[in-house]
Amino acid sequence: MIAVANSLPVREGAADRIxxxxxxxxxxxxxxxxxxAMEVLKSxxxxxxxxxxxxxxxxxxxxxVASDAFREAHGRGGGGGLLREHPRMTVYEVALERGRRPVR
Incomplete structure (x- = not known):
């Protein structure tokens, strides 16, 4: 299993809109x-x-990432001026896992 983390640096007041x-x-x-699963975390x-x-x-x-669905979701300028700078993506391999809680 892998986890992909996308850090989105947002403009002031834009976190809730994201x-x-x-x-x-x-x-x-x-x-x-x-x-x-997906988790969206706000700092x-x-x-x-x-x-x-x-x-x-x-x-x-x-x-x-290579799919039409991805291009459709990301091709609409999703940030729409809400980001301060480009997102930063990091991919992690899950090296150890303990009990997982359900995602809302």
Whole structure:
């Protein structure tokens, strides 16, 4: 399993709008093969939103990135001026896992 973390540096007052965009379910990532879960985290200072997606394997994530659904979800200028700078993505291999709590 892998986790993909996307750090979104948001403009002042924009964190809730970014969270709402993800809440609307854009891109149908939840229906994509190999997708496990997604968490959207808002920093205490509300200057960053961290989006963590969990995938069965790297091949599943790469297939999502190469898909028409991904292009559709990300081709609409999703940040719409809400970001201070470009997002930063990091991919992690899950090296150890203890009990997982349900994602809301």
């Amino acid at each position: 969270v709402e965009m993800f809440s609307a379910g854009r891109g149908a990532v939840q229906d994509f093969p190999g997708f496990v 205490e200072g509300e200057d960053e939103v961290l989006v963590v997606t969990w995938w069965e394997d790297r091949a599943s994530f790469d297939a999502w």
